[in-house]
Amino acid sequence: MYSSNRIAYWMSDKKLQKINWKEFEKICIKYNFEIFKLDLNKSLESQGPFNVFLHKLTDIIALENQGDPKSSHIIKAVECYISEHPSIIVIDPIPNVRRLLARYQCYSIIHATGLHKYGIFTPNFCEITSYDKEKTIQQLKDANVRYPFICKPLLGHGSKKAHEMCIIFNEKYLKDCRAPCVAQTFINHNAILYKIFVIGQQFYFVERPSLKNFYESDRKTICFASSDISRANSQSSLSVLDPEDISVQEIKPNPKILQKIAETLRLAFEMDLIGIDVVIENSTGKYGIVDVNAYPGYDGFPNLYDALLQCIISKVNNKNQITDCMISNDNPSNIVLNHLNNT
Ligand SMILES: O=P(O)(O)O[C@@H]1[C@@H](O)[C@H](OP(=O)(O)O)[C@@H](OP(=O)(O)O)[C@@H](O)[C@H]1OP(=O)(O)O
Ligand SMILES: Nc1ncnc2c1ncn2[C@@H]1O[C@H](COP(=O)(O)OP(=O)(O)O)[C@@H](O)[C@H]1O
Ligand SMILES: [Mg+2]
Known part of the structure; x- marks a missing residue:
């Protein structure tokens, strides 16, 4: 043992x-x-x-x-x-965790998965590299990032700063982009976020509060700490829908689509312990992936530790099988070698 x-x-x-x-x-x-x-x-x-x-x-x-x-x-x-x-x-393997921490790389991996065939997307994004206004305008245009957009720190984990963001509504306030950062088109989703928790082949999802709907306008930049928005009991004023949005009908998530997202991202990131933030776009009903986390909180995951140990056991068994296979594969080649030596 x-x-x-x-x-x-x-x-x-x-x-x-x-x-x-x-x-x-x-x-x-x-x-x-x-x-x-x-x-x-x-x-x-x-x-x-x-x-x-x-x-x-x-x-x-x-x-x-x-x-x-x-x-x-x-x-x-x-x-x-x-x-x-x-x-x-x-x-999970450290190089894979590193890849996930870098938001730009993380969104690029999601974008490359081909999930768009299933009505799943990651909102348009680009890296803002400087405080040069003209350059920023060009970077946004090239990536088709529209107003309003969210500015997110490049590093997505591991410090308070990684979760300080702002929403920019127009060109006048582009100066508020805290370069270097990732800019991502804001998707209206009626202030509801779904968190998918993945443990190996098992997954579970929960509903969380999120940001209300926002539109392009001449308003000033809004800054927020994401931890105030989408925690289980968050009660931010930024999550309270405006009166004209209250009648927008809630779209219930399709568990099959969430499962597709969980399975695809687990393979794409080659990680077993991830959390995925998903919003459903009001105007299209499409599923937008806005964030992926390493080893999330798993708040509400039923029988969390049975699932975790099951994931570990299946990886140990897989590894043992591969090792057994290598040992038994050794035999035929040994026989061939012996045969060759004897002739
Ligand atoms: O920021 P999110 O998307 O709400 O997810 C957080 C996040 O993964 C956070 O990790 P870190 O960025 O502070 O490293 C997790 O913190 P812990 O490691 O302390 O658990 C939170 O648990 C995540 O929240 P959630 O589990 O709700 O996705
Ligand atoms: N593209 C987006 N459109 C609309 N809302 C978003 C978008 N990206 C993030 N959000 C909202 O902002 C919150 C924080 O963003 P997220 O990328 O999840 O950052 P963090 O890594 O700090 O959790 C999300 O929980 C969600 O409510
Ligand atoms: Mg998040």
């Missing part, structure tokens, strides 16, 4: 408390898995061996991204250990 069923994990204490991790430890013990928290400040070699590494390292990766030497040292040590022990199952 020692090395074949040993899970190392790392998450911040805040995250561990929030998701009631003790429950998961109990389930692991019940199913004969040993589980322990990796100490990132100690030699990893001395804490091994383990065959699964489960983590939420987004904050540290984000700090590494901003040039923090300590974070960079930690992530390098983890990556080095993983590359020296390629049989470890990492949930």
